[in-house]
Amino acid sequence: MAPRAKPRSKYLNLAPYVREQWRTIFYALLCTLVFTAFWPILAWLSGQMLSLLVQGKVLELAQLAAITIAGFVIHKLGQYGQDSLMSKAALEVALKLRVETYRHLQQLSLAYFEKAQTGDLTYRLTEDVDRIGEVVKKLFQDFIPSILQLVVVITYMVYLNWQLTLTMLIIVPAFAVLVGWFGDRMLQYSRTSQNLVSDLSSQLTEVFGGIRLIRAFAAEDYAVERFRAESQRHYEAKYRAAWLLAVQYPVIGLLYAGIILVLFLVGSWQISTGNLTGADFASYVTAGLLLIDPITHTTENYNLFKEAEASVDRVFELTAIAPGVEEAPDARPLPAVTGKVEYRHVSFQYKPDEPVLQDINLLAKPGEKIALVGSSGAGKTTLVNLLPRFYDPQAGQILIDGEDIATVTLKSLRRQIGIVPQETVLFSGTIAENIAFGQKEFDLAAVEAAAKAANAHDFITQFSQGYYAWVGERGVNLSGGQRQRIAIARAVLLDPRILILDEATSALDSESENLVQEALERLMGDRTAFIIAHRLATVRNADRILVLEKGHIVESGTHEELLARGDRYAYLHSQQFQA
Numbered sequence: 083m084a085p086r087a088k089p090r091s092k093y094l095n096l097a098p099y100v101r102e103q104w105r106t107i108f109y110a111l112l113c114t115l116v117f118t119a120f121w122p123i124l125a126w127l128s129g130q131m132l133s134l135l136v137q138g139k140v141l142e143l144a145q146l147a148a149i150t151i152a153g154f155v156i157h158k159l160g161q162y163g164q165d166s167l168m169s170k171a172a173l174e175v176a177l178k179l180r181v182e183t184y185r186h187l188q189q190l191s192l193a194y195f196e197k198a199q200t201g202d203l204t205y206r207l208t209e210d211v212d213r214i215g216e217v218v219k220k221l222f223q224d225f226i227p228s229i230l231q232l233v234v235v236i237t238y239m240v241y242l243n244w245q246l247t248l249t250m251l252i253i254v255p256a257f258a259v260l261v262g263w264f265g266d267r268m269l270q271y272s273r274t275s276q277n278l279v280s281d282l283s284s285q286l287t288e289v290f291g292g293i294r295l296i297r298a299f300a301a302e303d304y305a306v307e308r309f310r311a312e313s314q315r316h317y318e319a320k321y322r323a324a325w326l327l328a329v330q331y332p333v334i335g336l337l338y339a340g341i342i343l344v345l346f347l348v349g350s351w352q353i354s355t356g357n358l359t360g361a362d363f364a365s366y367v368t369a370g371l372l373l374i375d376p377i378t379h380t381t382e383n384y385n386l387f388k389e390a391e392a393s394v395d396r397v398f399e400l401t402a403i404a405p406g407v408e409e410a411p412d413a414r415p416l417p418a419v420t421g422k423v424e425y426r427h428v429s430f431q432y433k434p435d436e437p438v439l440q441d442i443n444l445l446a447k448p449g450e451k452i453a454l455v456g457s458s459g460a461g462k463t464t465l466v467n468l469l470p471r472f473y474d475p476q477a478g479q480i481l482i483d484g485e486d487i488a489t490v491t492l493k494s495l496r497r498q499i500g501i502v503p504q505e506t507v508l509f510s511g512t513i514a515e516n517i518a519f520g521q522k523e524f525d526l527a528a529v530e531a532a533a534k535a536a537n538a539h540d541f542i543t544q545f546s547q548g549y550y551a552w553v554g555e556r557g558v559n560l561s562g563g564q565r566q567r568i569a570i571a572r573a574v575l576l577d578p579r580i581l582i583l584d585e586a587t588s589a590l591d592s593e594s595e596n597l598v599q600e601a602l603e604r605l606m607g608d609r610t611a612f613i614i615a616h617r618l619a620t621v622r623n624a625d626r627i628l629v630l631e632k633g634h635i636v637e638s639g640t641h642e643e644l645l646a647r648g649d650r651y652a653y654l655h656s657q658q659f660q661a
């Protein structure tokens with residue numbers, strides 16, 4: 083039989099992030115050492131003090147108390163250092179992980195985002211990363227110090243008296259297992275009763291919603307009986323939990339008393355044989371008490387680690403996704419282009435065996451305006467989306483100024499292509515920030531000039547805060563036409579040689595329509611433009627019209643030429659553009 087591979091812990095993925103924090107962690111561990119080393123010292127001091135107390139040596143006791151307080155201060159300073167530094171390291175890990183994962187997501191292809199659920203992605207980047215941060219914090223701030231404390235205190239106890247320690251090491255874990263068993267059972271019962279409560283409430287919602295039906299069928303008794311049965315189940319689950327709790331306290335209390343009894347019996351036996359002094363026994367008991375906290379923390383943290391493993395898994399699942407559209411390793415920046423665009427035998431499909439574009443050939447001269455028309459689903463959007471490499475074609479090449487776009491850097495390529503989409507997305511921020519979207523710093527004068535060219539300046543200055551008016555939730559509301567002009571201003575500011583315009587299908591009022599149209603004409607100027615056309619004016623004025631059908635270019639020519647042909651375009655024109 084082949085040896086079973088040991089499952090690799092998901093937590094190992096976090097190692098590089100933790101390693102980066104080694105300096106902080108190192109200092110934090112030094113503080114932990116100081117903090118922990120003082121546990122046995124404090125236990126020993128309390129034993130000595132107890133012994134002096136019994137002997138009535140007040141002065142010595144006072145001196146020792148002063149030393150103890152000093153020791154305690156150092157011990158607490160160690161704890162402060164440990165907690166603050168470990169928290170810092172853990173939060174840095176979470177921060178780095180969050181930003182890195184986000185950066186990775188930004189590189190994934192659009193195809194990924196079409197499949198992914200936004201809610202799920204958001205959850206992974208917020209809740210899951212937070213939970214991981216919490217776990218890392220617990221690991222360093224709680225788990226490692228607790229383990230260290232256990233080791234140090236137990237070593238001290240062995241040093242004081244090994245016979246007593248051996249006895250304790252046998253009975254205490256058994257006790258811990260029993261407490262754990264009670265805990266698990268309680269959790270199980272409370273989950274069951276929670277589920278039953280939600281069943282009960284869904285039954286109520288259903289019944290109150292359907293009360294007419296119950297009346298109509300005279301089914302009141304039936305409804306009461308169903309409700310009674312459900313309530314009975316709820317009662318039983320609750321009672322089981324209450325009963326367990328009632329049993330737990332006496333059982334654990336009795337066992338606890340038993341442990342103390344054993345401790346005293348074995349302790350007095352050891353004192354009687356001369357293996358242990360009274361003061362040492364007091365130190366021993368103090369040390370024993372010091373074990374309770376770390377044991378509780380260790381078990382709690384262990385459960386937390388188990389639970390959080392799913393979060394680690396979910397976050398690293400994202401970072402493992404390949405970007406889809408990738409830059410060639412030797413990609414060069416695309417130099418400033420004139421705007422000549424060429425598609426050579428380009429074929430594309432989103433899903434295997436469902437071709438969307440087939441053997442597309444097209445050449446756009448610098449400054450040419452090309453309108454794309456065709457019925458819905460013909461592949462117009464897909465065709466233009468290949469140009470900024472939102473997707474890569476399965477076959478063929480796309481060239482800009484003779485450079486294959488697959489060989490240049492994505493940034494330099496996309497910077498030279500302006501896009502005015504059908505639906506303008508605005509992010510929360512000022513209008514100026516929205517126009518200068520993607521630029522860390524911008525010149526307000528340039529933004530204003532762009533807005534003027536986009537026929538947006540007038541409506542912007544009507545807001546009381548002008549370019550600083552806030553867009554987004556609780557911000558100014560922009561109409562469809564205004565949003566489009568913001569999008570046009572964005573493109574003007576970017577000043578690309580190539581444009582992709584996806585005309586809005588939703589009707590604008592005629593004034594807005596004229597302003598938008600005028601702004602678009604100005605934007606297009608002498609740039610190369612691909613326009614997914616829905617407006618008659620655009621189609622008429624285009625240098626060339628391409629008619630797409632089922633992924634093929636079926637016709638190409640000017641408006642007049644194509645009308646004269648009386649074929650596909652003429653048909654579409656009569657259907658769509660006759661108003």
Ligand SMILES: Nc1ncnc2c1ncn2[C@@H]1O[C@H](COP(=O)(O)OP(=O)(O)OP(=O)(O)O)[C@@H](O)[C@H]1O
Nearest residue numbers: 196432433438456457458459460461462463464465
């Ligand atoms: N992200 C996607 N994943 C899978 N299939 C897609 C995707 N986007 C588009 N398609 C399919 O590809 C084909 C072409 O779509 P595309 O959006 O390019 O057409 P279009 O001509 O722009 O249509 P419309 O005018 O309705 O926008 C359609 O059959 C569409 O269902």
